[in-house]
Amino acid sequence: MKQADIFLAFFRVGILGYGGGPSSIPLVHKEVVDRYQWMNSDEFSDVLALGNALPGPINTKMAGYIGYRVGGALGMINAIFATVVPSIILMILLLTVLNAYKDKPWVHGMSQAVVPVVAVMLATLTWDFVKKSTQSKLGWGWTVGFVLGSVVLLQLVGLHPAFLIFGLLLGALLMKNRKSVPDAVKKVQSK
Numbered sequence: 001m002k003q004a005d006i007f008l009a010f011f012r013v014g015i016l017g018y019g020g021g022p023s024s025i026p027l028v029h030k031e032v033v034d035r036y037q038w039m040n041s042d043e044f045s046d047v048l049a050l051g052n053a054l055p056g057p058i059n060t061k062m063a064g065y066i067g068y069r070v071g072g073a074l075g076m077i078n079a080i081f082a083t084v085v086p087s088i089i090l091m092i093l094l095l096t097v098l099n100a101y102k103d104k105p106w107v108h109g110m111s112q113a114v115v116p117v118v119a120v121m122l123a124t125l126t127w128d129f130v131k132k133s134t135q136s137k138l139g140w141g142w143t144v145g146f147v148l149g150s151v152v153l154l155q156l157v158g159l160h161p162a163f164l165i166f167g168l169l170l171g172a173l174l175m176k177n178r179k180s181v182p183d184a185v186k187k188v189q190s191k
Contacts, residue, residue: 005036006075007082010063014086021058023114026121028062038070041132053165059083 009031017024025048032038039047051061060083067079101107133143146168153159 002071003075003078006067006071006078009036010067010079010082011086013059013063014083015090017059017087022122023118024059025062026125028059028066029125032066038066041128045129045132049165049169053162053169 010028013024013027013031017027029041029044033041033044047062047065048058051058051065054061060080063079063083064076068076071078098107130143130147133146134140136143150164153164154161
């Protein structure tokens with residue numbers, strides 16, 4: 001049953017994820033966190049960050065990792081298959097239809113209507129992540145600082161997002177290790 005759930009979850013994302021990886025991320029979140037509860041939002045954030053740091057399409061990387069985590073190697077193959085096959089079928093069908101009607105105004109309008117929908121979906125997901133991050137020990141100040149710092153580095157400096165994500169992950173690991181070292185020292189001293 002779990003393999004069927006994996007297939008259905010990522011098949012829905014593959015079918016409905018029109019617009020590429022950014023439009024698929026909220027759909028994956030809905031399936032993995034809300035519907036099947038295979039992970040929580042914090043774990044999903046980590047998977048998303050890791051997926052963004054690696055090369056290749058985000059949707060298949062996330063499907064592979066989540067499929068492996070939920071259903072092992074078979075789950076990974078299942079999730080990637082369920083993600084890729086709908087895209088292949090839809091690309092063949094849509095490109096055939098769009099090529100036949102490419103000069104029609106309704107095709108142009110349909111293509112333009114996708115952009116604001118994807119923007120709203122990403123903004124909603126971003127706001128959910130901001131709300132969750134403010135509930136951490138760091139609070140609003142650090143959250144706003146990280147958001148503003150990220151915007152400056154990405155937009156004004158032109159830093160590649162992978163470097164920013166790698167730096168944030170490295171910083172998080174160093175902070176975690178720094179906090180665990182005094183705890184380990186206290187345990188040794190108490191013995």
